[in-house]
Amino acid sequence: MPGIGTLINVATIVAGAGIGLALGHRLPERTREITTVALGMVTLLVAALSAMEVTSAALVAAVGGSAPVLIVLASLLIGGIAGSLLRLEDRLADLGGLVRRLFTRSRVAVGAGGGPEGTAAPQEGAHRFVEGFVSSSLVFVVGPLAILGAISDGLGNGIDQLALKATLDGFAAIAFAAGLGIGVMASAVPVLVYQGAFTVLGVALGNFLPEASVDALTATGGLLLVGVALRLLRIRSLPVADLLPALLVAPVLTAVVAAF
Numbered sequence: 001m002p003g004i005g006t007l008i009n010v011a012t013i014v015a016g017a018g019i020g021l022a023l024g025h026r027l028p029e030r031t032r033e034i035t036t037v038a039l040g041m042v043t044l045l046v047a048a049l050s051a052m053e054v055t056s057a058a059l060v061a062a063v064g065g066s067a068p069v070l071i072v073l074a075s076l077l078i079g080g081i082a083g084s085l086l087r088l089e090d091r092l093a094d095l096g097g098l099v100r101r102l103f104t105r106s107r108v109a110v111g112a113g114g115g116p117e118g119t120a121a122p123q124e125g126a127h128r129f130v131e132g133f134v135s136s137s138l139v140f141v142v143g144p145l146a147i148l149g150a151i152s153d154g155l156g157n158g159i160d161q162l163a164l165k166a167t168l169d170g171f172a173a174i175a176f177a178a179g180l181g182i183g184v185m186a187s188a189v190p191v192l193v194y195q196g197a198f199t200v201l202g203v204a205l206g207n208f209l210p211e212a213s214v215d216a217l218t219a220t221g222g223l224l225l226v227g228v229a230l231r232l233l234r235i236r237s238l239p240v241a242d243l244l245p246a247l248l249v250a251p252v253l254t255a256v257v258a259a260f
Helices: 004-024 029-055 057-063 067-086 088-112 116-142 144-155 160-180 188-205 211-232 246-259
Strands: none
Touching: 004 116, 004 144, 004 160, 004 188, 029 057, 029 067, 029 160, 029 211, 057 067, 057 211, 057 246, 067 088, 067 211, 067 246, 088 116, 116 160, 116 188, 116 211, 144 160, 144 188, 144 211, 211 246
């Protein structure tokens, strides 16, 4: 049944976040911070492995020896321009704030009733919720398995890739939620929408991505994950969401260059 892989993925994120929230209240602040640092380091490792696909034999054979790096560069530039004009980073942050208000409206109302001291905690909680929602959403959505696994599921080729991603996301959600709170659980929503859309695309269009385009997409996604890792490690907060359109541009550019 198409879509079952994404549903399993969503379930593991929610379950992992629940475990992380339970552990987070029992762990000291230093321990919660180190879990986020560890996740950032692993994300950096996965990013490096994905980015190495820029040297794949299929991509080089399709577009030439020097073109893959230029394709990734052009994809990031074009995608970044489009994403910044669409304000994707701001919109994702706004979505996090909206979901938080829906989840915690009653508690915020009670806290705000206490005057200046009552409003400080809700404001701090809002920032923490949005940070957890944005950071975890990017990690769960940006990875190439989110696209490739969902398409494979839609094609009826099984859910092996999404099962692997679900396992990874479940453990990641534990670490995220322990350090960043309940916003991580809400990130299951964009995962459901994003992967669900690619599953429908797989059902409708079939296997439309050649191996070279997949490799270009994977390499571009790897560089986006570097930005996510830098955010998690608190080195620099990059607007990674503004670069997400690059994942759509990379396969198109690969096909165009390969045609000439």
